Amino acid sequence: MSKLAMDVPAKGGFSFDLCKRNAMLAKDGVQLPPFRKTGTTIVGLIYQDGVVLGADTRATEGPIVADKNCEKIHYLAPNIYCCGAGTAADTEAVTDMVSAQLQLHRYHTGRESRVVTALTYLKRHLFSYQGHVSAALVLGGVDFTGPHLHTIYPHGSTDTLPYATMGSGSLAAMAIFESKYKEGLTRDEGVQLVTEAICAGIFNDLGSGSNVDICVITKGSKEYLRNHLQPNPRTYVTPKEYTFSKKTEVLSTLVTTLKERVEVVEAGDKMEE
């Protein structure tokens, strides 16, 4: 009787099987392809009624802007949103996955999702991949315990903070937060501060640019302000359209009808078996 080696379903997590082979290849001079950082400024802050999340909208592939108006604020649950920095595919896939898990969990428990649940799902997944899933996230939401804001690093560590920034523009944005944040901000002050922080990232960091997206989450409601601010409009647009003054003249017209070359067979027996 042959023993099936695959009786137990394969467990998740990082499989270290290829590490020895990679080390051997590296010794022979084969270089690993470099990871592409997409360059981003993402921020979040807690104000008196909830959470404001903000992100820029530039996705880069090395020195080229791949998408000048992408969406970096991902939906996780009706009351939880997540901004993602790092490899775009990783942030997209991991937030999609956790969003689905949260939905199933909601059906299972019959309750609104909690932010710590999303946090734990994300952190467990990222840790098990030992940092190879290059997703740095700012997770924010409001559940019945109150507003929460967390940062999640690619290796799986998390921080719980009143204001947070991630991405290549995080230092510029953090400079704004550290000098202007105070507790008990109103909604408009919060949105204003987040916009200023993202603009600092857009104008001072090369990896961030284009527009500002905002998401305001309070108890029982959320507002997704896509392209809340567009500080980089196209400045030089030709006012008149292209005109083609010289049209080609029609000298003569000759129409040739198509000839039928297929014979129609009656009582189509061929199609039936």
Add this chain to the structure above:
Amino acid sequence: MESNQANPSILCSPEGSQRTLYPYVTGTSVVALKYKDGILMAADMGGSYGSTLRYKSVERMKPIGKHSLLGASGEISDFQELLKYLDELVLYDNMWDDGNSLGPKEIHNYLTRVMYNRRNKFNPLWNSLVLGGVKNGEKYLGMVSMIGVNFEDNHVATGFGNHLARPILRDEWREDLSFEEGVKLLEKCMRVLLYRDRSAVNKLQIAKITGEGITISQPYSLKTFWGFSAFQNPTAGAEGSW
């Protein structure tokens, strides 16, 4: 770590002298801006030896001649070497005794040449320099990096200051800042650096140059705020997360 003692065999061999490969005792950022009457420059007084904050009374800003102020970040010993060169330069200038004196533009140019030359010999002076001054009513503020990149601007910062202080300065700097406003703006930048730069110390000096002369303040520290209610119990409501 290489030994810095003069080793005759090394000096005579073709790989002659040793070159600067990494800095040892470093100073962190310097931030400076032009204001109504002149230039304001701020630097903290820390000298880090790798990851230890070893020296806490290092003066990283020095007056040069009558009209300029030099602030440096990076290797402290290279800064001291530069001060020696500048001393000699100012001495020769004084010996002319012709009523003219080296202004900030001239000293900036001299520093650029020195830094670029050393970089070309693969033996750089491991500093980012900020040179500010006022001569004949004209304000001047410039920067030279360790590879010889130099430029002039209304506000400059070195090291971490580039990432943390410049966004604030780009937003809030104006042409006609008064002295108090300028100091407040500089302190805002230094406070953010204190929060977010690991090699910053809470002991800084602010220097002012105007047409009347140069003053460097006594060292003092900034007030920091740690009293956010979210810091008291960070994981309230998120039990189990860190």
